Amino acid sequence: MTVINLHHITKVEGHANVTIKVRENKVEKVQLEVVEGARLFEAIVKGRKHDEVAHFTSRICGICSVSHHLAATIAVENALGVLVSEQTQRLRELLNIGEMLQSHALHLFLLALPDYYGFSSAIEMSQKHKELVVMGLNMKKLGNEIMEVIGGRAIHPVTTTIGGFHKLPDRAMLHNLAEKMRSAISDAQKTAEIFASLDTEFFARRTEYFCISELRGYPNIAGSLISTEKVNCLQKEYQKYIQERVMGYSRSKFSVSKNRGFMVGALARVNNCREKLSATAQRAIRNAKIIFPNYNPFMNNFCQAVELIHYLEQGISIIKRLELKEESLPEFELPKKEARGVGIVEAPRGILIHDYTIDKHGEVIAANIITPTAMNLRNIEEDIEKFLPRLLKMRQEEIVLELEKLIRAYDPCISCSTHFLEVKWE
Amino acid sequence: MIKMEKPKIGLFSLTCCEGCEIAILDLEDELLELFDKFEVLNFRLGQEKRIDGPYDIAFIEGSISSREDLEAAQHIRDKSKIVVALGTCAVCGGVQAIKNFIDKKSAEEEVYGSNEFLDYKEVLSLEQVIKVDLIIRGCPIDKYEFLEIVKKLLLGVHHAQKEEPVCSECRLNNINCFIENGQKCLGPITYNGCGAPCPHNGTWCIGCRGIMADSNIPAYLKLMKEKGFKTKEIVSFIRMMTGNDPLVKDIERLYKDSYNEKAREATKSSDIQKKEGANNDVRNNERKQEQTKSREDSNESNKNV
Numbered sequence: 001m002t003v004i005n006l007h008h009i010t011k012v013e014g015h016a017n018v019t020i021k022v023r024e025n026k027v028e029k030v031q032l033e034v035v036e037g038a039r040l041f042e043a044i045v046k047g048r049k050h051d052e053v054a055h056f057t058s059r060i061c062g063i064c065s066v067s068h069h070l071a072a073t074i075a076v077e078n079a080l081g082v083l084v085s086e087q088t089q090r091l092r093e094l095l096n097i098g099e100m101l102q103s104h105a106l107h108l109f110l111l112a113l114p115d116y117y118g119f120s121s122a123i124e125m126s127q128k129h130k131e132l133v134v135m136g137l138n139m140k141k142l143g144n145e146i147m148e149v150i151g152g153r154a155i156h157p158v159t160t161t162i163g164g165f166h167k168l169p170d171r172a173m174l175h176n177l178a179e180k181m182r183s184a185i186s187d188a189q190k191t192a193e194i195f196a197s198l199d200t201e202f203f204a205r206r207t208e209y210f211c212i213s214e215l216r217g218y219p220n221i222a223g224s225l226i227s228t229e230k231v232n233c234l235q236k237e238y239q240k241y242i243q244e245r246v247m248g249y250s251r252s253k254f255s256v257s258k259n260r261g262f263m264v265g266a267l268a269r270v271n272n273c274r275e276k277l278s279a280t281a282q283r284a285i286r287n288a289k290i291i292f293p294n295y296n297p298f299m300n301n302f303c304q305a306v307e308l309i310h311y312l313e314q315g316i317s318i319i320k321r322l323e324l325k326e327e328s329l330p331e332f333e334l335p336k337k338e339a340r341g342v343g344i345v346e347a348p349r350g351i352l353i354h355d356y357t358i359d360k361h362g363e364v365i366a367a368n369i370i371t372p373t374a375m376n377l378r379n380i381e382e383d384i385e386k387f388l389p390r391l392l393k394m395r396q397e398e399i400v401l402e403l404e405k406l407i408r409a410y411d412p413c414i415s416c417s418t419h420f421l422e423v424k425w426e
Numbered sequence: 427m428i429k430m431e432k433p434k435i436g437l438f439s440l441t442c443c444e445g446c447e448i449a450i451l452d453l454e455d456e457l458l459e460l461f462d463k464f465e466v467l468n469f470r471l472g473q474e475k476r477i478d479g480p481y482d483i484a485f486i487e488g489s490i491s492s493r494e495d496l497e498a499a500q501h502i503r504d505k506s507k508i509v510v511a512l513g514t515c516a517v518c519g520g521v522q523a524i525k526n527f528i529d530k531k532s533a534e535e536e537v538y539g540s541n542e543f544l545d546y547k548e549v550l551s552l553e554q555v556i557k558v559d560l561i562i563r564g565c566p567i568d569k570y571e572f573l574e575i576v577k578k579l580l581l582g583v584h585h586a587q588k589e590e591p592v593c594s595e596c597r598l599n600n601i602n603c604f605i606e607n608g609q610k611c612l613g614p615i616t617y618n619g620c621g622a623p624c625p626h627n628g629t630w631c632i633g634c635r636g637i638m639a640d641s642n643i644p645a646y647l648k649l650m651k652e653k654g655f656k657t658k659e660i661v662s663f664i665r666m667m668t669g670n671d672p673l674v675k676d677i678e679r680l681y682k683d684s685y686n687e688k689a690r691e692a693t694k695s696s697d698i699q700k701k702e703g704a705n706n707d708v709r710n711n712e713r714k715q716e717q718t719k720s721r722e723d724s725n726e727s728n729k730n731v
Contacts, residue, residue: 039491055629062566134458144454158624158627158628161628166629167628
């Protein structure tokens, strides 16, 4: 019997192990274990005041702090019945776009691409392909600059509050950003071409793909919950379609929909909403001759590259139309009795759900946070189970690399998995 | 000139959001040159290769929240000449340290449905389990502060931390004082060095850089009580980031005497406030007025530029 261990998988955010047992060319056991220390966010957020929740939960993750911050803010606003202005909505969309650009660039160039070019790290890759790594770093830097201008800081934003912004961005800096974003579109197109041309494994397993969707516009920070299997519901009804289950002797909760795994993230967004992508982004898909809807999880990488093009263009359009007026924050009262609010936004890795119940003192008394990576874990395992048999003829190092490429394609953000997880398959 | 060997380093994450490692990767313009100065033996997020030391410098982010974290920290200490604690989680315990102040059994049961498998470890900072040579504060660390410290490490120069409260930053920059407006803020007892990005942008100082060693905590408590905050509220916002700090960990017991005395005074002043109709809404309104005024002021100065 052979045992293959991937201990603390590299080039993913957070700590995860995979253990596989193979006997006589048959897969006996696949075990995906998230070994991040349990931080128990849903329990420790209790008692936080309504104005602290976003700052507190942004610390769930260092790459996607902005999406946690926004989801928390919106959930609290929904609980307290606070309505925000159009300007606030646009600024928040722009802030989220900054995070998409930064996160996708980091993932595509620093974590995913080295595998395909045969390097063990982006730093090593830069010795032979410096211009590529620099292109990725520049895209990442632009995303960070957008977050700094709108959010005050790239990691854990500080300008936002319940009802809007304490401080508006500087108008001149916004125009400067729009210029940089215009210049970056060709880099984004190059990125899409690179990922379309990679020797990507041909593997397909149809699953259900979830995202949020508004009438106008590609998924960002608002919209109903939809899926490729015709789900369409209000955000606050998410529990009808997304459940957390304890599975067998697993220590954790899996996310399932109708008892099966499902996928969120760039591939899910493109599968559901590709006609809402910008024209340039749609052209990149046509030029790549890749068919959608697409059921190959490795295509999540290409979809992130396409989203770079789209989000750049969407950001430029938002800046062009922003008037930037001083607005006073909406007034609100604390609820007379407990009130619940749900906020779902698109994080770079997929939909992110924050669900809070707030009491009459304005303190959180109950919380449910489901991160996109936690939602994808079951799908990853189902993929590994189907994908692994074809790898068994390869050498161990090759099997390990292929499995890592599969897991990395999901761009997992394991620190976000606020649940401690162990899966045993027999 | 003697050619020096590149220092061998490792970057490690224990339990945290990894924001401090991301902050380092946010040094996009300097990144390639920075990593060229070192031989990186171990960096799970950034590379495949992992060599188990020995390290000249080990950078560790994250708190100790499990047995695995504890063993990893001890192992890295054994293999390293210099250990640098990165960020609030490593230096103070981070937000997850709130776990130390709640009923852990019921918390774990609530999140996982049972508590058979989980550690009941207290969340600890790095210094509580190993010897740490240098700390870099902040949640996240400031990437330029990190760069300065790394340059000094390479040159063998001592780095002096700023020993002043965040208030100095606000005063120097004419930022409206949250506390004077009746709002919570940990500025008076928190280490500056960050340039107060939170107050600059309208958010109170949440204390992420840690409680200053020579803080006058009784005076701070008295001040906040005079402003109308209840003990429970003050303890709550202190605990958001740095509850684990020995100066405030046992806050109810340590400052009990000053509490009781101040409690009586505070009750008096809160009665007066009630009579004048002071409540959250008034605080909010005052704050909004101040903010609108300061935004108008800064817009004025923007226009003049």
